[in-house]
Amino acid sequence: MPPAIVALLVTSLSVTVVMIVASGFGWRILRCWNINSGSEGQLTLERRTYLISTLLCYVVVAELLSLWLFVHTAESLSDQFVGAMCATGVLNVNRFGFPTLLLKIAIFFLGAAWLILNRVDNQADDYPLIRVKYGLLLIIAPLVWAEAIVQLCFFLGLNPNIITSCCGTLFSADAQGVGGELSGFKPMPMLLLFYGVAVMTLTSGWWFVRHRRGGVLFAVISLLAFAIAIAAIISFLSLYVYESPHHHCPFCLLKSGYDYVGYGLYLPLFIATAFGLGVGTITPFARIASLREVIRGDAQRFAVLALAGFSVFYAFASYLILRSPLILIEWH
């Protein structure tokens, strides 16, 4: 078994175990937490929350990193399966590949939001977000458990005798499903939508940094920008990179043959979206007295980081379009 798969399974097991313990604790927090009480139970919760949230920070970060390792592993296994040319083929070997990836992406953003909430909560001395934090944890935990099971099924079901389908089958205009739909979009409207949303994202981020208002709107637009960016990568951006009008795969971008440009697109996009979401996660709590200054500073910081990430992504995407000899759109 390749070391990367062992690492993914061990990480998944560790995260699952910690999440089971933390969920039990979180449930007690939601039911019993009362900062005005001096009972033994309350004091025990106060002492333990520090330990549990520190442990959770480590496992959530591990879970976030596992998204990258999972995609990288799927990509590196592509030469082991007949018909697979990139991660798409490997994820298609059985029915658990893409659900694992989607769960990991969902956990990535929810986990990032949890880390940001935790950071803010830890800077106030009266545990103002403790219920929110553990409430969110109880939403993330079932996803983590589901991901652990689905990922295990995926790796156990990797039979080298299976002939899988390559990305050309899944991401083509004639294919069924979301991949086919996205590949079938006309480049021109998609390009306009892509840059229209880019302007909206950067403007709303700049507006928030400047006026300290509209944090939730910026988060919503960040999520929209993420979805449109993925659609744009499949629809037309990948075509410019591959210099081919029919190759829509979002995973081949991660190959050495294309200079790993996928990492240059996905890393800033995921990080920027996570920070953008973080801004929207914390700004609704800025009215809490003990958090006012903390959120004022952190939301500003995260918005700047999100703006930087989106700027890098859009700049790099534009560079890829401009440097490509492929002509998709006739301008005259």
Place this chain on the structure above:
Amino acid sequence: MIECLAVTKAFNQGKPNEFWAIRGVTMALERHHMTVFKGPSGSGKTTLLSLIGCLSRPTSGRIKLDGRLLSGLPERFLTDVRRHTFGFIFQQFHLIRGVTALENVMLPAYPLGRRRAELLAAAGRLLEQLGLSAKADCRVEWLSGGEAQRVAIARALINDPDILIADEPTANLDSALSGELLTIFSRLKAQGKTLLVSSHDPLVFGSAATDRVIEMRDGRLAEDALC
């Protein structure tokens, strides 16, 4: 105002040697006063002072300082409170052997990142006020009991805390040195400091500097007598 609300403290809880050092103490202590906790060994004086000074956490109950909940604070905030609000004088002084009196006084201020020149001046001033200027560069193991005690007081004052906690401060001093110590305490009280002292020395709780004596027995308040 320092408030203790139904405070308990157990050691080795749930084990055969479980011991309840504090068994439900509720009281309010005035600021700018000198309060003396008296009682036999094992009555809970030191434990209670360590709880008030945020050196340990209660098993149940709350401790508030000027309305702010102290006992529930996360550790990073407690460290900050300990550094800025409380000064501690321990029964055995706990000075660092091998370094000078001046360095010992400066030690608790290092984590606060004050400029060294400013720190040296502050430590020198404190030693001067306590009559120890001549001993500033002496290693602490060369000092007499009374001198070591005064170095411990200077060290407790280096961060200019509002509250000074002294655990059996006269236990290792003769009557003359105990009298000197009480004079220093009177002066600190006049400067606006709050003093919380544990002692079973009649010289201390009979002193004119003492505003209030609280008697403890078996982890509970036995009496609360105004002086």
